[in-house]
Amino acid sequence: MSRLPEDYIAAEHRLGAHNYKPLDVVLTKGEGVWLWDVEGRRYLDCLSAYSAVNQGHCHPRIRDAMIEQAGKLTLTSRAFHNDQLALLYEDLSALTGAHKILPMNSGAEAVETAVKAVRKWGYEVKGVPAGKAEIIVCANNFHGRTLGIVGFSTDPTARAGFGPFAPGFKVVPFGDYAALEAAVTDNTVAFLAEPIQGEAGILIPPKGYFRKARELCTARNITMILDEIQTGLGRTGRLLAEEHEGVEADVTLVGKALSGGFYPVSAVLSNSEVLGVLKPGEHGSTFGGNPLACAVARMALKVLVDEGMIENAETKGAYFREGLGEIRSNAVREVRGRGLMIAVELHPEAGGARAYCEALRDEGILAKDTHDHTIRIAPPLVLTRDDVDWALERFDKVLTRGA
Template identity: 55%
Template sequence: MDSTGAFIDQTERFSAHNYAPLPVVISSGEGAWVTDVEGRRYLDCLAAYSALNFGHRHPAMVAAAHAQLDRLTLTSRAFGNDRLGEFCQRLAELAGKQMVLPMNTGAEAVESGIKVARAWGYRVKGVPDGRARIIVASGNFHGRTTTIVGFSSDPDARNGFGPFASGFDVVPYGDADALAAAITDETVAVLIEPIQGEAGVILPPDGYLARVRRITAEHDVLFIADEIQSGLGRTGATFECENAGVVPDLYLLGKALGAGIVPVSAVVGDAEVLGVLRPGEHGSTFGGNPLAAAVGIAVIGLLSTGEFQARARELGAHLARRLQGLLGHGVAQVRVRGLWAGVDVDPGLATGRRVCELLAGRGILAKETHGSTIRLAPPLVITEEELDLAADQFAAVLADLRGATRR
């Protein structure tokens, strides 16, 4: 088996059809580049939806994983291990918080945050048992478990998977007045993405996050920031909330926390909130395992220097300039924060899927989201020259499409 088609056929035959990937089969990667099974190289401008913020096989990450693989990989939480405490301490300090609840996937972090918020509401705020409500935003993407898709506005994620859990109130994203109006005595938390990634890298209005913070504080409601995609350097700060000058009660983290090596996620907060959990009420066999903790410690070490946050700011400004140059040339709108961009292609030219197929043909990997929106999230190790290559190829694809339309 040595051809792209053969690998795709095998996957289609034996795996569930819950994805429709581009017809590229990757076999190796380093830094911002990957190579497919036939030896073609591609510049990775998706970075596994920000899971690979530090690129493919970053030497520090690989070294940390190798060293831990030679010692211990799993104990379960029935026993302690010698990496978990350091991981939790360093992550708490990075976030300016006191405690960490380690999990595995981003969806697990969100589910855990929901449980923590409800427990806090009952045990601290005094909401009657079974009555807790959480406010979420339309257009959200917090994962695909049944609880989460129950408050999704994406029909592909939601339709056909009910019945859903109650206790969630949906308000328009970016509308702080609607959020304030939705709060009742039974509201325990507001759960939002500081930037909505899956929706197309949607940036909130200026001052929105600050108003969310003020409103939640005034009403004794937790502010839960889902920074699974926006956090850990992607937007030019350790957390996007920093860019807005706010500190939530709980951070939900994942993706880049495992450096693309192992799944690592976490809920990070202060003891007055996370401390509501008691032994036996929540857990995970793999959450906080020593291999994950070792990789997470290495990730925190890279973020602690500020180098990658600075790279995201500086290179993001360059990416924004290049993408803005495409406005009126096949691009209708561009949204950029750090090294994260949503690009709305003129729907009259092509679907987002078609644009990404053409980009792949030119050696650039990106992924569409709804309609004709392309999202770009290259590894933070990418260079300015590599960004220029991606922008040039994007421009060439648009030019070809515009030429075909005129013909």
């Protein structure tokens, strides 16, 4: 007996925790940039599972790599070596120039790993007094949902009711170099930021901000940590978004698209100094670096490069932004973005972005609202020009009609 969409939704509501508020669509199949619901309706995916499926849904080469490895060996723990981990290290190092790599599972785990490692580096290498290490972060940041991470969030929804929180973090406005410089002390061990703030609404800092931050970190012996979990792996039209500013972080965090949506995989990419402080027993993960994850990640990286997805993100992103910018709508305040990481910010008086996302769903487009008045657009990087034209017709209809 087939179930109706409302049956699935009711069961989720009855049995699941209510920590999400998804759009009312029940998906059952994905291919490339398209998704289908349980009633057979097709949608253009403009979220990519928060940029986890940059390579498109169910990419056949990644799927085949997963199936092949799943038939051989899936998990050993790091108590033993496996024949895929070293190969992933080599692939990541060749692509990014990383000298040391630590694989984890989720993006939040990568962030927590970096925080632990850089504090230890501060004490053992920089000489910060025990218990005094400070990490500078940015207002409106989003680095995950763990207790350690929400402790330095400025989002009241993320923080309320979860304290007390760990000390050791200073918050400065994103993109404000003077505030960053003023926050630095002799106890500052790291500056942690997103190159573009995704959850905050695709916020891009002033040109040159990260170049000056890089110079400051170098001059004051501070580790620059860039969270590229959403912005990295082609999303902005570069392998890493830091390339737009011509900088190189000391520690770069990647995840999400590192597996093309097939499996949770993340990694801390570092210079030798920071990750070099970790000794056996001081940090780890049962699933981190498992052979199945490594085989999937290796192919996910390979198809990004082989199939020109990074370059496609740049060209189709520019075309998409141009088309959105030409829509004459009193609801739209600004269109901004880099590559296929795009935001349509609405005037507050236009009503909430959620209603526009619901209207877009009815037109066959799945996008996500963020921070009340922003529609976030991040389709898979296999998007074609025809796909963009199809989407623009529907965005035009919804934005000019109103929600």
